[in-house]
Amino acid sequence: MNRGKRWSAAVVGLVATVVLASCALNEGNGEPGASGGAGATTLRIGTTTDVANFNPLQSLSKTDNWILNAMYPHLLRIDGNARKVPELAQKYEYQDGGKKAVFTLRDDFVWSDGKPVTSADVKYSAEMIMKHELGNVAAKLGMVESIDTPDDTTVTFDLERPYAPFAEGVGFWMAIVPKHVFEKAGDVSKFANDSEWVGAGAYILQSATPGQRYVMKRNDQYPYAPKGGAAVETVEYRVYPDVNTMQLALRNGDIDLMGTPVPASAVASFSGDQKIKLQEVGSLGFAHITYNVSNKHLAKQKVRQALSMVVDTQSIIETVLQGEAEPMVGPISPIFDEYDNTGLKPYPFDPAGARKLLEEAGYADENGDGKLDGLNLEMVCDQSNPNLTRVAQVVREDAAKAGVELTASCVERNTFLSRTKSGDYDIDVSQWAVFDNPMDQLRSTYLSSNPGGINYNLVKDDKLDDLIDAAAGTTEHEQLVTRVTEIDAYVHDQALLTPLYVEKIRFAYDGSKFTGFQPSPSDLLGMVTGFSLSQVKPVT
Amino acid sequence: MVEFTVRRALRAVLTIWIAVTVTFFLLRLLPGDPTLLVVEGDMTPEMQQALRVQYGLDKPMLTQYWLYLTELVQGNFGTSFRQLQPVTEIIVSRVPWTLMLAGSAFVLTILLGIPLGVYAAAHRGRRLDRIVQMFGITGHALFVPSIAILLLVVAGSWLGWFPIGGAIDPDTRGLAAYLSLFHHLALPLISLVIVQLGPYALTLRTNMLEVLGEDYVKSARGRGLSTRRTLWKHALRNAILPALTLMGLQLGTLVGGAVLTETVFAYPGVGRLIFEAVGQLDYPLLQGAFIMLAITVVVANLITDVVGMLLNPRIRT
Numbered sequence: 001m002n003r004g005k006r007w008s009a010a011v012v013g014l015v016a017t018v019v020l021a022s023c024a025l026n027e028g029n030g031e032p033g034a035s036g037g038a039g040a041t042t043l044r045i046g047t048t049t050d051v052a053n054f055n056p057l058q059s060l061s062k063t064d065n066w067i068l069n070a071m072y073p074h075l076l077r078i079d080g081n082a083r084k085v086p087e088l089a090q091k092y093e094y095q096d097g098g099k100k101a102v103f104t105l106r107d108d109f110v111w112s113d114g115k116p117v118t119s120a121d122v123k124y125s126a127e128m129i130m131k132h133e134l135g136n137v138a139a140k141l142g143m144v145e146s147i148d149t150p151d152d153t154t155v156t157f158d159l160e161r162p163y164a165p166f167a168e169g170v171g172f173w174m175a176i177v178p179k180h181v182f183e184k185a186g187d188v189s190k191f192a193n194d195s196e197w198v199g200a201g202a203y204i205l206q207s208a209t210p211g212q213r214y215v216m217k218r219n220d221q222y223p224y225a226p227k228g229g230a231a232v233e234t235v236e237y238r239v240y241p242d243v244n245t246m247q248l249a250l251r252n253g254d255i256d257l258m259g260t261p262v263p264a265s266a267v268a269s270f271s272g273d274q275k276i277k278l279q280e281v282g283s284l285g286f287a288h289i290t291y292n293v294s295n296k297h298l299a300k301q302k303v304r305q306a307l308s309m310v311v312d313t314q315s316i317i318e319t320v321l322q323g324e325a326e327p328m329v330g331p332i333s334p335i336f337d338e339y340d341n342t343g344l345k346p347y348p349f350d351p352a353g354a355r356k357l358l359e360e361a362g363y364a365d366e367n368g369d370g371k372l373d374g375l376n377l378e379m380v381c382d383q384s385n386p387n388l389t390r391v392a393q394v395v396r397e398d399a400a401k402a403g404v405e406l407t408a409s410c411v412e413r414n415t416f417l418s419r420t421k422s423g424d425y426d427i428d429v430s431q432w433a434v435f436d437n438p439m440d441q442l443r444s445t446y447l448s449s450n451p452g453g454i455n456y457n458l459v460k461d462d463k464l465d466d467l468i469d470a471a472a473g474t475t476e477h478e479q480l481v482t483r484v485t486e487i488d489a490y491v492h493d494q495a496l497l498t499p500l501y502v503e504k505i506r507f508a509y510d511g512s513k514f515t516g517f518q519p520s521p522s523d524l525l526g527m528v529t530g531f532s533l534s535q536v537k538p539v540t
Numbered sequence: 541m542v543e544f545t546v547r548r549a550l551r552a553v554l555t556i557w558i559a560v561t562v563t564f565f566l567l568r569l570l571p572g573d574p575t576l577l578v579v580e581g582d583m584t585p586e587m588q589q590a591l592r593v594q595y596g597l598d599k600p601m602l603t604q605y606w607l608y609l610t611e612l613v614q615g616n617f618g619t620s621f622r623q624l625q626p627v628t629e630i631i632v633s634r635v636p637w638t639l640m641l642a643g644s645a646f647v648l649t650i651l652l653g654i655p656l657g658v659y660a661a662a663h664r665g666r667r668l669d670r671i672v673q674m675f676g677i678t679g680h681a682l683f684v685p686s687i688a689i690l691l692l693v694v695a696g697s698w699l700g701w702f703p704i705g706g707a708i709d710p711d712t713r714g715l716a717a718y719l720s721l722f723h724h725l726a727l728p729l730i731s732l733v734i735v736q737l738g739p740y741a742l743t744l745r746t747n748m749l750e751v752l753g754e755d756y757v758k759s760a761r762g763r764g765l766s767t768r769r770t771l772w773k774h775a776l777r778n779a780i781l782p783a784l785t786l787m788g789l790q791l792g793t794l795v796g797g798a799v800l801t802e803t804v805f806a807y808p809g810v811g812r813l814i815f816e817a818v819g820q821l822d823y824p825l826l827q828g829a830f831i832m833l834a835i836t837v838v839v840a841n842l843i844t845d846v847v848g849m850l851l852n853p854r855i856r857t
């Protein structure tokens with residue numbers, strides 16, 4: 001190649017790079033007003049994935065929810081103690097023996113295009129979800145017969161039967177969308193809602209640059225903001241798929257808050273950094289071992305109880321979790337202290353006692369190989385969760401001491417979900433991510449009709465059904481708590497599951513720059529509810 | 541030459557069709573059900589069935605395949621399960637980033653690899669030659685994410701020379717935006733080049749050593765041509781052909797490496813899109829992305845073939 005050709009090639013290469021760079025820059029970067037700009041208070045939050053879906057009526061991933069929750073109001077929000085407190089609704093009550101749930105709305109929520117938020121928006125949102133069976137809220141609205149709006153601030157849900165957690169479930173999970181915007185889109189089940197957002201939450205999305213960032217601007221009319229408006233004018237989400245990179249970005253000052261919790265293994269690495277603060281929050285989920293009672297062995301209560309006795313929870317917490325978790329006894333997370341049945345005694349770790357119990361159940365070691373004949377069970381787990389993979393190994397080894405042969409099959413996540421959903425397993429070692437209401441949880445997980453599709457035990461127990469139905473129809477709070485704790489005790493006695501632990505959740509943020517977060521439990525919303533962000537202040 | 545190019549182009553179309561078919565069926569043979577990933581828990585069988593109908597997964601697989609092909613030939617890649625947007629739009633917004641990263645790595649590898657390979661061969665046994673050999677062998681064993689994390693920690697966090705992830709500083713405009721863009725590009729680019737460069741230079745060195753022993757090279761030297769002219773004009777022209785073919789083949793590896801590099805560096809390209817879509821089993825998006833990558837690799841190989849033919853007319857037959 002002569003000199004002229006080399007120069008030509010170099011120029012072509014340079015031009016190609018600049019053209020590509022220009023194409024890339026046109027994808028949302030360099031837009032005027034896309035960022036907070038100099039002088040504005042901008043809070044930069046790390047998120048792990050892009051927003052997959054901007055339509056809050058659809059099913060949302062956790063990270064979608066972080067952004068959309070701040071933009072669309074909900075009737076109720078969750079506080080730091082996992083209690084549901086007013087947001088758009090100032091109160092709710094049950095009437096007609098629990099068959100009517102009546103929400104009274106605030107009259108000072110306003111959509112960002114200036115129109116007021118009214119009961120018509122609530123009715124529209126619920127009816128669209130019911131009509132198109134959208135997301136997990138559709139199941140919660142499944143018992144609604146009709147919705148009335150006697151005035152702009154009252155919404156009445158007529159239910160086919162009383163259901164105690166209805167108001168909390170729908171109030172917390174259902175995003176309220178602007179009817180006047182969404183009904184123009186036609187079929188809301190296919191509405192992407194990916195531009196010109198109209199919201200009434202604390203922050204409204206202004207620009208989205210997939211793969212990079214999502215910029216939200218303060219809604220000056222958000223009623224829960226402090227007097228004078230929220231101190232943070234712009235919230236910018238930056239996408240870091242790798243949590244290690246996100247941690248480096250926080251240390252370097254590229255972001256101010258990690259939206260995702262700090263992995264237990266990384267907690268110590270932040271301890272030497274003066275500016276980084278760690279905020280511990282409660283958890284709405286827990287790790288557990290669940291038994292498929294359609295298996296002929298696991299159908300026996302004594303077998304399940306014996307298996308519970310080969311699980312050394314305390315040792316698992318100390319070794320696998322390095323102490324970063326709390327034990328739990330019954331099926332309800334301790335964060336719901338009101339429902340937490342403190343009278344329950346955990347099954348002791350006692351492999352010898354477990355073997356005795358199994359022998360009482362009719363199992364024997366005829367050939368003297370140390371294993372109880374015919375008692376071979378498979379444990380499935382999600383291999384993307386390293387803690388549970390190790391738990392499965394520990395339990396397998398301890399079960400062998402009791403003569404039980406367990407096989408640990410830790411498989412790829414999609415396979416795991418598919419197998420547990422279809423009941424193709426004996427024992428499931430996994431983690432419930434979020435249960436925000438104990439009554440809802442017990443009904444979804446143990447009612448034989450499987451209304452939520454998560455009765456992974458495949459349990460069909462008439463007594464349990466009766467207990468659940470009785471509790472679910474109780475709208476008097478004290479009585480509801482009593483009945484829930486009765487179910488708690490029954491499930492524990494039946495050993496339908498072996499609760500393992502509640503992991504400690506910590507969020508990291510730059511405490512030298514910001515303060516005032518109002519965290520909520522778990523990483524469902526964590527530090528980034530619209531309410532929390534509206535309370536954040538720069539450190540002066 | 542026209543016949544050669546047409547034959548290669550037809551082969552490229554066939555390759556792309558095979559890639560489309562294999563991708564379509566492989567994705568559907570993967571364990572798991574995309575509808576289960578939309579709602580975890582609280583999903584009734586009726587809701588799940590409604591989603592299957594919405595996604596077109598209720599039809600027999602061959603019918604799905606036929607429908608997909610007929611739409612594809614009309615340029616319709618379908619709608620993303622999760623994003624509810626046309627796949628083409630989603631991918632097109634990410635392609636420039638991946639092309640810039642993988643393309644820059646491709647070009648830089650060649651620009652650095654050629655002189656390194658030539659110099660190592662011309663100075664066999666010397667220090668640089670030994671370094672190239674060592675680098676060439678270890679390059680095969682290097683894992684892109686490990687290099688990426690190491691670079692981030694050292695050059696990004698400790699030394700503070702480069703930003704921690706991302707593609708551009710959002711507050712920059714004009715020339716500053718371009719500078720910011722190249723500043724963010726540096727570490728992912730270096731990661732990819734480190735992995736590619738050693739094996740490429742080593743291949744070229746081996747070819748050069750072979751060619752340098754040929755009679756025509758000795759004859760050129762005997763005719764009094766300078767070493768430099770002999771190396772660059774005569775030996776390299778013949779030694780570069782296998783290296784060129786290798787680069788064509790390695791483009792696939794480069795794009796594969798971009799998936800991991802983009803994930804670690806939070807770089808907004810197609811690789812990261814694939815990473816996220818795999819977790820969601822978003823079939824249309826994955827199919828679209830894989831087809832786009834297959835087309836890129838096939839076209840690059842087609843170009844490599846044509847360039848190879850221009851450099852060596854014997855290939856035409």
